[in-house]
Amino acid sequence: MQIEERLKELKDKINEKVPRGINVTQVEFEGPELVIYTDDPKRFADEADLIRILARDLRKRIVVRPTILEDPEKAHGEIKSVVPETAGITDIFFDADTGEVLIEAEKPGVVIGKNGATLREITKHIGWTPKVVRTPPIESSTVKQVRQYLRSVNEDRKQFLRTIGRRIHRDLPARGDETARKDQWARVTTLGCCREVGRAAFLLSTPDSKVLIDCGEKPDNAGATPYIYVPEIYPLSSLDAVVLTHAHLDHCALVPLLYKYGYEGPVYSTPPTRDLSAMLQLDYLDVINKEGRKVPYSSNEVKTYIKHSVTLNYGSVTDIAPDIKLTFHNAGHILGSAIAHFHLGDGMYNIAFTGDFNYAKSRLFNPAINQFPRLEALFMESTYGGSNDFQQARADCEGMLYDTINRVLQRGGKVIIPAFSVGRSQEVMLALEEGMRTNKIPKVKIYLDGMIREATAIHTTYPEYLNTDLRNQIFREGMNPFLAECFQQVDSQDLREKVIGGDPCVIISTSGMLNGGPVMEYLMNLAQDEKNALVFVGYQADGTYGRRIQKGWREVPMGRKGTITINLEIVTVDGFSGHSDRRQLMNYIGQISPRPEKIFCIHGDENNTIDLASSIYKRYHIETHSPMNLETYRMV
Structure with missing residues (x-):
């Protein structure tokens, strides 16, 4: 069936179900959604169910949109x-993609009105669907831009x-029942991030679709990219979608590079x-440029990525290819981080990629989700998967941080704290603020x-992604x-x-692994004074300056910048x-439901991934793997 015929059939079915008098003027696939255009969006809204x-x-x-927007x-x-x-x-932001108008207000309740009366009045006047959010306590130039x-x-x-939208809902090749059964398969090709930390990239393939999960840089090896030039993925125009689990550079840095080399499709994320x-991609380009290295892409490719982005909230089941549905679940790692769950075929197979995740409540986030409707295979990070x-x-760790600060001051x-700008910095900020407020540190x-x-x-722009305690502290108790x-921000x-x-x-400064950024200037100027201290609060990958100093190096060669002598604590x-x-x-793994049939331990040093895979097999008797890069696994 051609797309036009399918849309006509859907329109006929919709007309059968809508009350008499509501005029459906057009039905169209737009991205993963079926958009119903109508002359009377208010009456549609009144029909709650x-x-x-x-x-x-x-x-x-389903999205309902007025035929004509004010x-x-x-x-x-x-x-x-x-x-x-x-x-x-x-602020008032009109999103023509969705027909929504986002209204930012200091008092959202006044915009909503009693029992939603003011919102209904807005809809009646302008046709756009109003959505109200509280004004962020700190304005973000990135969000605005x-x-x-x-x-x-x-x-x-x-x-x-x-x-x-039409590509997602395209017709699949006709196959007889027996052929269709034999042709059912799913494969995952590892394009990076296996027995190593960094350059995360995985290709999920079926007979009819290809999806790339993440595309990041390798923090300890400037210029090392995922294997995005191998025959399985090339040409990049053959991809149906890119799915981004979260915004750390070892997962997202090279997404714009895909557009430079021929990709034209969507990137799904929260x-x-x-x-x-x-924000991080633009900063990444700036840091590389200042260090005199060759930039892999330009800011134009970052703009192209934004133009092709499709955002999904946690729990929203979405078609991203003719035979693949995607659902994001909270991963508890950083703001908006997601476990990507894929439902393949008509119930053929279910597979999840954790990205980076945290199975514990933190000051910022609730713990990662471990309950899924179905799950046959799991690709899980193993950064701290070693037996020790x-x-x-x-x-205890906050107490240790307080003790260190007291001693150094x-x-x-x-005190220099290298930290990723996203995640660790905010966790440390919250701990230090409380420490000062309760007189645990000066x-x-x-x-x-x-x-x-x-x-x-x-x-602060996305408070719904923070844990309940922090949201209440900021918005109900009025203490941000x-x-x-x-x-104090260092801006010069x-x-x-x-x-x-x-x-x-x-001093809290990027980057978290000492592989560039302003923290290097602090280190070069303060490292020789034994009164100072360098405090690591995050993972240090092999090959980074952070790992070398953590291992005890007292002289660290910095290329053209000379050698740093490390005397500080x-x-x-x-x-x-x-x-x-x-x-x-x-x-x-012990508490995940349902328990998967296969587990692949990735995103960790070689010993860690092997150790974790072996331990999971011994304790839970689940088939486990510690894959290497450039391997392909058949799931079905």
């Missing part, structure tokens, strides 16, 4: 005239969504992952250098720890030099990591 019934019966994600400029004025000034509207850019490429994006990854990789309890030194300045402040702003007076070279030569303080505080340790990894 209608969209849910249509989605269930048609087995599609001009955004005019609609902006009408919203302002309907909503009382006391709401404190700070992403929204402005998406608005500017609205027409291109609409055409793109229709193109991929909304925070899209914004954070765009046990992290301290959170309270008392002797007149400075009230000194905590300087933030790199993209940490901007990443923190993005955290991220806005504490102790934090002049201030950086003053910090280096100034009073005792704490070196402290490793385990427990702040967003990764599960060995105990949590084993517990996760």
